[in-house]
Amino acid sequence: MVNKYLYLNTIGCQMNVYDSEQIAMRLARLGYQQTSALEMADLVIVNTCTIRAKAEQKAFSFLGRLARLKKKKPGLITGVGGCVAQQEGEKIFKRIPYLDLVFGTQAINRLPELIQKIETKRCRIVDIAIDDKPEFAEAHSIVRQNSQMSRFVTIMRGCDNFCSYCVVPYVRGRETSRHPDVVINEIQELSQAGLKEVTLLGQNVNSYGKKEGLCSFTELLFRVRNIEQLLRIRFTTSHPKDLDDDLINAFRTNDKLCNHIHLPVQSGSNRVLKRMNRKYSKELYLDKVAKLRDTCPDIAITSDIIVGFPGESNAEFDETLDLIQTIEFDGLFAFMYSDRPNAPAAKFDQKVSEQQKKDRLQNLLERQEKLTRMKNQALVGNIMPILAEGFSKKQSSGNLNHPHQAVQWTGRTSTNKIVNFYQADSPENCGEITPGKLVLIKIEKAYSHSLWGEPVDSKSLVEGLKGEESYAA
Numbered sequence: 001m002v003n004k005y006l007y008l009n010t011i012g013c014q015m016n017v018y019d020s021e022q023i024a025m026r027l028a029r030l031g032y033q034q035t036s037a038l039e040m041a042d043l044v045i046v047n048t049c050t051i052r053a054k055a056e057q058k059a060f061s062f063l064g065r066l067a068r069l070k071k072k073k074p075g076l077i078t079g080v081g082g083c084v085a086q087q088e089g090e091k092i093f094k095r096i097p098y099l100d101l102v103f104g105t106q107a108i109n110r111l112p113e114l115i116q117k118i119e120t121k122r123c124r125i126v127d128i129a130i131d132d133k134p135e136f137a138e139a140h141s142i143v144r145q146n147s148q149m150s151r152f153v154t155i156m157r158g159c160d161n162f163c164s165y166c167v168v169p170y171v172r173g174r175e176t177s178r179h180p181d182v183v184i185n186e187i188q189e190l191s192q193a194g195l196k197e198v199t200l201l202g203q204n205v206n207s208y209g210k211k212e213g214l215c216s217f218t219e220l221l222f223r224v225r226n227i228e229q230l231l232r233i234r235f236t237t238s239h240p241k242d243l244d245d246d247l248i249n250a251f252r253t254n255d256k257l258c259n260h261i262h263l264p265v266q267s268g269s270n271r272v273l274k275r276m277n278r279k280y281s282k283e284l285y286l287d288k289v290a291k292l293r294d295t296c297p298d299i300a301i302t303s304d305i306i307v308g309f310p311g312e313s314n315a316e317f318d319e320t321l322d323l324i325q326t327i328e329f330d331g332l333f334a335f336m337y338s339d340r341p342n343a344p345a346a347k348f349d350q351k352v353s354e355q356q357k358k359d360r361l362q363n364l365l366e367r368q369e370k371l372t373r374m375k376n377q378a379l380v381g382n383i384m385p386i387l388a389e390g391f392s393k394k395q396s397s398g399n400l401n402h403p404h405q406a407v408q409w410t411g412r413t414s415t416n417k418i419v420n421f422y423q424a425d426s427p428e429n430c431g432e433i434t435p436g437k438l439v440l441i442k443i444e445k446a447y448s449h450s451l452w453g454e455p456v457d458s459k460s461l462v463e464g465l466k467g468e469e470s471y472a473a
């Protein structure tokens, strides 16, 4: 078989990272090998995101760059998948005349047939069919090709919440959960191939299985817990209104569940939350945070905030600032509101000016940076189990005069904080570091986005232990 090359550009969320793996796996069966060199590609696919205007602009700017390539290589096949494809459909052909394929969020299973058709007939295709019971792609064959110590596994797709700013329900369809047996099988297979940490993915994992009458999300977490080789479980994203006591208690009772929850609050103003259709109040959110911290004192809580939602006054924005100061999140993702097609808020009046949105974002991020640094600083001196992932990006700064400092490692705490470190001076005590291994690290320095530490004698570390107790030094 002739070698054919696929260049796959993934934009946006973790859901797209998972979907891109599914795309690559299906195209591998057609003989497409992935390449990171765009000029080598016979097929270019852009997996797009439309959650915010910026992500969509990124996709179109990349597609614009393909014009030259297509001229040089007329046989090149180009396709757009994901949420922008779902939303825009055929209209993309008008904007990008040299495009061959537009495929929606539920067309990944059909991708091989679509590409084969284009290869043989050189036609242009749009497939954005969407139904309430999408077939889920299974991950089996990528497992064998590409073993990893940490990866995402989708447990549900779509969303039924209809937050007024959000495009997801329109481009990803209704909420649908995968059967627990299928999820467990997939993770089991992945763990036999070396998986140590899994992140269960969904737009709103707390409502997993409710519609279909499957097991609850907390029960699923316990089934995942029983997969022997697996050391850590994470999940994202949670909706505050669906975070129940069972799940909160799982942070205490499920020893593999990491001490971190991403719980988007979006705003600290009850009037704004109502207009966002979030279905909870600031008070309910504070109550959930208090329960989480009561149950699991070490838990790290991160969140999403939208600034400049239509009609958000200065006083309402100040309420958001007060909330982040009260809660002291471990980290925050903050976004300037942007209108999205079909989302009701696009039609709301009293739009906040771009300048005001920028000022609010900067104000919020500056305050949060201080809080994050303070939280990280409090960890200095602690000894924490870190799951080693691989070499850090800064590995070239290693000190070649000291063999153990030749490469810089990176990993995460159970609370999802990045820790960089060198191999220990005396690996005979601390053990050779390998990806997927839990290593005990003493935290020496704190920065705003990472920590720095030194390996310590790991004999005291029991494998598989909640990885996450921190031992005061």
Ligand code: 5AD
Pocket: 051, 052, 165, 166, 167, 264, 266, 304, 305, 306, 335, 336, 337, 338, 339, 340
């Ligand atoms: N404008 C800005 N931010 C948005 N988000 C979702 N929709 C929009 C929008 N229209 C943010 C929310 C969500 C995160 C994934 O993206 O904070 O939690």
Ligand code: SF4
Pocket: 159, 160, 161, 162, 163, 166, 167, 168, 169, 203, 204, 239
């Ligand atoms: Fe969008 Fe709201 Fe669903 Fe999240 S919960 S995907 S913000 S509609």
